[in-house]
Amino acid sequence: MRCFTTRVPLLLFYIPIFWSSNFANTERFESPLHLPRIGFPRTLLRSKRVLSVGDFGAKGDAITDDTEAFKNVWEMACSLPVRTIIVIPARTHLIHPVNLGGPCRSKITFRIYGTIIAPKDPDAWVGLNPRKWLYIREVNHLTIEGGGTINGMGHKWWARSCKRNSTNPCQHAPTAITFHKCKNLKVRQVKLVNSQQMHMAFTNCIRVTVSHLKLIAPAFSPNTDGVHISSSKRVEVKDSILRTGDDCISIVGNSSRIRIKNIVCGPGHGISIGSLGKSKSRSQVQDVTVNGAFLSNTENGVRIKTWQGGSGSASKISFQNLLMENVSNPIIIDQYYCDSKKPCLNQTLAVKVENISFMHIRGTSATEEAIRFACSDDSPCEGLYLEDVQLLPYNREITSSFCWKAYGSSLGSVNPPSCFWNSEDVIKQGLSGPYTLLQSG
Secondary structure (H helix, E strand, O other), rough: OOOOHHHHHHHHHHHHHHHHHHHOOOOOOOOOEEOOOOOOEEEEEEOOOEEEEHHHHHHHHHHHHHHHHHHHHHHHHHOOOEEEEEEOOOOOEEEEOEEEEOOOOOOEEEEEEEEOOOOOHHHOOOOOOOEEEEEOOOOOEEEEEEEOEOOOOOHHHHHHHOOOOOOOOOOOOOOOEEEEOOOEEEEEEEEEEOEEEEEEEEOEEEEEEEEEEEEEEOOOOOOOOOEEEEEEEEEEEEEEOOOOOOOOOEOOOEEEEEEEEEEOOOOEEEEEEEOOHHHOOOOEEEEEEEEEEEEEOOOOOEEEEEEEEEEEEEEEEEEEEEEEEEEOEEEEEEEEOOOOOOOOOOOOOOOOOEEEEEEEEEEEEEEOOOEEOOOOOOOOOOEEEEEEEOOOOOOOOEEEEEEEEEEEEEEEEEOOOOOOOOOOOOOOOOHHHHOOOOOOO
């Protein structure tokens, strides 16, 4: 294993360098390929079709509604039997809520050079699904790239939120871009700003790679999660900058094989598993690795949050090689999560939290309590593991840890010291790798 101190500078320098060098990438067109056939020479032309929204009537003047042009160019691209590139030129396109559906006949690339903006007024969603703006569903082999910007124009939505003003009714707001039931999806070199609510969501997707994103919204913007992963498998998010008003990354539902790598997070609420188990629902999140992140000025660091009364599990989750600066609640498991105006009743049923590791984590805590494991009385946390954790006070004298019904072990230097209920026991989990817990040192 590499020393943590060598990994952090690599993370901090690697992201901006890789970002700038890759925004200039363009894709070359393939040359015709001539293949002989036995006695009958034939020419196989492998080509790409390039379609511009401007050729379908888009004005790109930030005033004219270009939604129909977007739908028409999508329908054309989706119907073609050859790989198609849809070009969004370097202009500003006003797009109302739109649903782009598959399946399509071949691979499609959205190349965004300009800016896509949403209507400023929430009334544009009257009679429509208030959770959707750009909605892409059931597409296989889709790529979105180009270095352009998607702007949710979310300020009026934020002003209506009950999180900003408790006298407002709590209502849904759109996710800027949602991918639903998509496979073999790539999203890279795109900037999303000021989403109405969540910036980018993946629901029921398989084989997703997200890289070189920049997601930006003010710290006061409510519920503006950066990347939200729900009921999806084999998702990788890497080399990205996420600065929002809520979770930089949130993982919920029945998600598995999730890999998070080289992320800059903050402001926001940190990197979260959950919330899980709301309204007595069942969730199962497993096989998640967060490897390499810099978190600064966030309300939480790395967090697992579950509601009382839910069921399912959060297991085989690893947080490693993290640097934190002025982070509140740097490490937290909260099985009493309650994001409600009314107090949540105590319940015995709980989402099971087990086999969670926190390794090579350094930085400063804005709160005295730097490690908090608040687990269920009836379904305690088991198989927790701490290794090489150094969380110093940012502007106070000490940091501390809190444990309730938390069972696990630690190895190496851990500061603040672990407080596991069975700190001298050997926990045998029958697993390999970081989930095989050792006797506390």
